[in-house]
Amino acid sequence: MKTVIIKYNAGNIRSVMFALDRLGVEGVVTDDPEAIKAADKVIFPGVGEASSAMRYLQERKLDQLISGLKQPVLGICLGMQLMCKHSEENDTNCLGIFDVEVKRFQSPVDNLLKIPQIGWNNVTGLYSTMFEHVPENSYMYFVHSYYAALSPYTVATTNYVINYSAALQKDNFYAVQFHPEKSAGEGQKILENFLKL
Amino acid sequence: MLTKRIIPCLDIKDGRTVKGVNFENIRDAGDPIELGALYAEKGADELVFLDITATNERRKTLSELVTRIARHVNIPFTVGGGISSVEDVNVLLQSGADKISVNTSAFKRPELVDELAREFGSQCVVLAIDTRFEDGDWYVYLNGGRVKTEIKAYDWAKEAVQRGAGEILLTSMNNDGTKQGFALDITGKLSQNLNVPVIASGGAGTMEHFMDVFENAQADAALAASIFHYKEIEIQALKTYLYQRGVNIRF
Numbered sequence: 001m002k003t004v005i006i007k008y009n010a011g012n013i014r015s016v017m018f019a020l021d022r023l024g025v026e027g028v029v030t031d032d033p034e035a036i037k038a039a040d041k042v043i044f045p046g047v048g049e050a051s052s053a054m055r056y057l058q059e060r061k062l063d064q065l066i067s068g069l070k071q072p073v074l075g076i077c078l079g080m081q082l083m084c085k086h087s088e089e090n091d092t093n094c095l096g097i098f099d100v101e102v103k104r105f106q107s108p109v110d111n112l113l114k115i116p117q118i119g120w121n122n123v124t125g126l127y128s129t130m131f132e133h134v135p136e137n138s139y140m141y142f143v144h145s146y147y148a149a150l151s152p153y154t155v156a157t158t159n160y161v162i163n164y165s166a167a168l169q170k171d172n173f174y175a176v177q178f179h180p181e182k183s184a185g186e187g188q189k190i191l192e193n194f195l196k197l
Numbered sequence: 198m199l200t201k202r203i204i205p206c207l208d209i210k211d212g213r214t215v216k217g218v219n220f221e222n223i224r225d226a227g228d229p230i231e232l233g234a235l236y237a238e239k240g241a242d243e244l245v246f247l248d249i250t251a252t253n254e255r256r257k258t259l260s261e262l263v264t265r266i267a268r269h270v271n272i273p274f275t276v277g278g279g280i281s282s283v284e285d286v287n288v289l290l291q292s293g294a295d296k297i298s299v300n301t302s303a304f305k306r307p308e309l310v311d312e313l314a315r316e317f318g319s320q321c322v323v324l325a326i327d328t329r330f331e332d333g334d335w336y337v338y339l340n341g342g343r344v345k346t347e348i349k350a351y352d353w354a355k356e357a358v359q360r361g362a363g364e365i366l367l368t369s370m371n372n373d374g375t376k377q378g379f380a381l382d383i384t385g386k387l388s389q390n391l392n393v394p395v396i397a398s399g400g401a402g403t404m405e406h407f408m409d410v411f412e413n414a415q416a417d418a419a420l421a422a423s424i425f426h427y428k429e430i431e432i433q434a435l436k437t438y439l440y441q442r443g444v445n446i447r448f
Contacts (some may be wrong), residue, residue: 014291014292015267015293018267018268019271022268022271047318047320048318049318107392112390112392113392114392114394115392116319116363118363119199119200119242119417119418120447121198121200122198139200139447141272142199143273143295144320145320159198160199179273182271182272182295184237184271184272187271188271
């Protein structure tokens, strides 16, 4: 089995590679279209800023390539947001795999909301094969200022002032807002489930 | 709901943990990787590795160590100590660190915070402040608490957040090592007035102290070293204690 991690101008790629390594899987980091197309599994990670990431992908024509992939694809954090239609982060048009809007967290009037959300939060309404043997209310590690709104593609929900999509799924496209590679044993289980698809 | 975080801190010198750590179930208590992995397994929410090495070999040793930690530890970790440039940070993040912390270097050149936030995002920029209460207020200290400044901790924290710091690690020098509890007033002031998470540090001695800093000072996370290293408090027991008293905690 060949697992590819898409290389682009976003961080945390190394962490994903190490997490795969702990599962005994070698992840190849590449932006070569042929290698990505030929992979059995594709991971689209990311910590970074939406507009510069989209520009990077467009310059290399990776945007169309990712949208057209037929094998299981897992977007993580910024990767998930880029798979949505549009992000409020610098008003960026994204890949549009999920017809979902990505918005910025807003402080309620009477309460100071800390942005980004940094830390462990629970996920509920788990409804995807990637969550097999992952208990309801498991805690996952989140670091983000923008969120994907709830939608028909939502397969896990988290609350931070509002309920939003902790995970999305449509056909062969899977996406999580949290970092499974940093979410201890439960996160590891999700990666393992994805690799078994 | 977002949970409160419990963060053990490991001091590193020449690639080894310092302070007399004593655990029966690990082979080498001086090995940061083994100790870090053990804490992760016991339920630590995050780890902080603070490098206190002063030699020229420091950078290389540290980046190698960070790679080894990232390979073995499946929870987030922050690396701090002597970081003073975008390039330093780039190397550490590329090696697999999730966040870095800056202290004296950022105070001396505040633009560093802007540069780091712009280059890598606020989420990985932790501003560490050592502070001491005297003459009626909390002042910033530099160089590991050896050099006093005339700037108040709250003012510096506020400026750093405006410049892009994504988190504040606040250590009270008055409380550090006393085991008499965290500095609730300054921790609370920062936590309630800044829109970034505040990690309280210095003074943890009992489980009740953690309860106090979360409930009464609204700290987002609490950091401690020796009480965990010497097993005066077990992380699992601490989390159970907090959970039973209604604090949001990850199990």
